[in-house]
Amino acid sequence: MSVIYVDQWCDALPKMWQAVGQTPDKIFVLTDEMTRVHCRSRLPISGEDVVEICIPQGDENKTLTTLSGVWEKLTHHGATRHSLLICLGGGVVTDLGGFAAAAFKRGIPFVNVPTTLLAMVDAAVGGKTGINFAGLKNEVGAFCPARAVMVDAGMLGTLSHENVCSGFAEMLKHSLLGSVEMWAEHVSCDPNDVDEKVMARMIRQSIEVKAHVVAQDPTERGLRKCLNLGHTLGHAFESLALEKGQPVLHGYAVAWGLAGELYLSEKLMGFPLERMRQTVRFIKEIYGDVRFECKDYDTLLDFISHDKKNVGSRVNFCLLRDIGQVALDIQVSREDITDAFDFLREGF
Numbered sequence: 001m002s003v004i005y006v007d008q009w010c011d012a013l014p015k016m017w018q019a020v021g022q023t024p025d026k027i028f029v030l031t032d033e034m035t036r037v038h039c040r041s042r043l044p045i046s047g048e049d050v051v052e053i054c055i056p057q058g059d060e061n062k063t064l065t066t067l068s069g070v071w072e073k074l075t076h077h078g079a080t081r082h083s084l085l086i087c088l089g090g091g092v093v094t095d096l097g098g099f100a101a102a103a104f105k106r107g108i109p110f111v112n113v114p115t116t117l118l119a120m121v122d123a124a125v126g127g128k129t130g131i132n133f134a135g136l137k138n139e140v141g142a143f144c145p146a147r148a149v150m151v152d153a154g155m156l157g158t159l160s161h162e163n164v165c166s167g168f169a170e171m172l173k174h175s176l177l178g179s180v181e182m183w184a185e186h187v188s189c190d191p192n193d194v195d196e197k198v199m200a201r202m203i204r205q206s207i208e209v210k211a212h213v214v215a216q217d218p219t220e221r222g223l224r225k226c227l228n229l230g231h232t233l234g235h236a237f238e239s240l241a242l243e244k245g246q247p248v249l250h251g252y253a254v255a256w257g258l259a260g261e262l263y264l265s266e267k268l269m270g271f272p273l274e275r276m277r278q279t280v281r282f283i284k285e286i287y288g289d290v291r292f293e294c295k296d297y298d299t300l301l302d303f304i305s306h307d308k309k310n311v312g313s314r315v316n317f318c319l320l321r322d323i324g325q326v327a328l329d330i331q332v333s334r335e336d337i338t339d340a341f342d343f344l345r346e347g348f
């Protein structure tokens with residue numbers, strides 16, 4: 001998979017065709033109703049052989065019904081194994097579109113053009129595709145990398161502030177896995193007030209961290225688990241918020257999860273206290289307080305022990321000894337997890 005950073009589309013397109021490797025007989029452009037309006041005109045691909053497919057926006061539409069609609073359109077318009085699907089959108093479009101392409105006629109090429117910060121630094125890169133099924137997130141899917149990921153930071157101009165913050169949480173995670181310099185830049189900026197050129201560079205560094213990890217462990221047998229930093233607690237906060245009927249954006253839950261897991265990293269793995277405090281201060285400032293009470297602890301612990309990344313009944317965390325130094329498969333006791341909850345509620 002090649003990541004192509006778009007400065008000018010006229011320079012980037014030849015690189016994309018080279019990465020695709022063949023001239024497609026038809027091009028299908030998949031958007032959701034927002035990216036069709038806000039982003040489609042930035043992608044200079046049009047003509048008789050181009051077919052538009054638009055799906056409803058939002059994670060609640062990352063379903064089999066929507067997927068089936070995409071396959072129907074592909075069939076109806078005569079897609080072949082020499083056709084190309086371009087997924088222009090956030091993580092919902094790249095996840096669902098990637099899976100549609102991975103399975104259609106046993107696999108047709110696809111290119112991701114991510115339009116959210118989260119999709120640029122995370123969802124569109126790394127080959128995981130899929131849909132939600134039977135009430136479970138990403139329950140059905142495939143590992144199938146895009147032929148190319150076209151990263152155009154200019155697409156972010158119309159993205160909401162909340163979605164910028166949400167994507168930035170994954171960048172903060174990558175910076176913690178990356179280097180002290182990267183981390184220091186992240187915790188001292190306002191995600192919604194970064195110069196476009198600086199943001200483009202930060203996005204590139206972030207993708208490089210993820211791509212480096214994925215290249216070493218594409219199917220998550222070992223090292224790739226470090227990308228779950230912040231997610232063991234984060235998924236529990238996300239599920240709790242959903243259960244309470246007050247859903248939060250994924251990145252917000254990840255940011256709070258990072259705060260809790262840095263607390264555990266300091267307590268159990270000797271992560272430097274001052275770096276932990278500085279990161280937690282930043283998270284509180286940008287993402288606000290995580291909302292849960294003592295009576296939610298059992299529900300949260302239940303969500304954590306049912307996380308699909310656990311093996312058997314053990315609760316495994318990815319923690320940090322320091323910035324850039326990961327400790328995988330660390331078993332954490334219920335008592336320590338409860339301490340982290342107390343920290344987030346009181347000391348946060």
Ligand SMILES: NC(=O)c1ccc[n+]([C@@H]2O[C@H](COP(=O)([O-])OP(=O)(O)OC[C@H]3O[C@@H](n4cnc5c(N)ncnc54)[C@H](O)[C@@H]3O)[C@@H](O)[C@H]2O)c1
Nearest residue numbers: 034038057090091092115116118119122123128155158159
């Ligand atoms: N495959 C992976 O490795 C991976 C990793 C992380 C997340 N994900 C998945 O990604 C999804 C979340 O992705 P997301 O946060 O991008 O959500 P999303 O795709 O739902 O996009 C968020 C919202 O922003 C709108 N939007 C997108 N681009 C826009 C733009 N440029 N201007 C204005 N509006 C725009 C969308 O229409 C949507 O309403 C989830 O389904 C999650 O499971 C996958």
Ligand SMILES: [Zn+2]
Nearest residue numbers: 170231250254
């Ligand atoms: Zn995530």
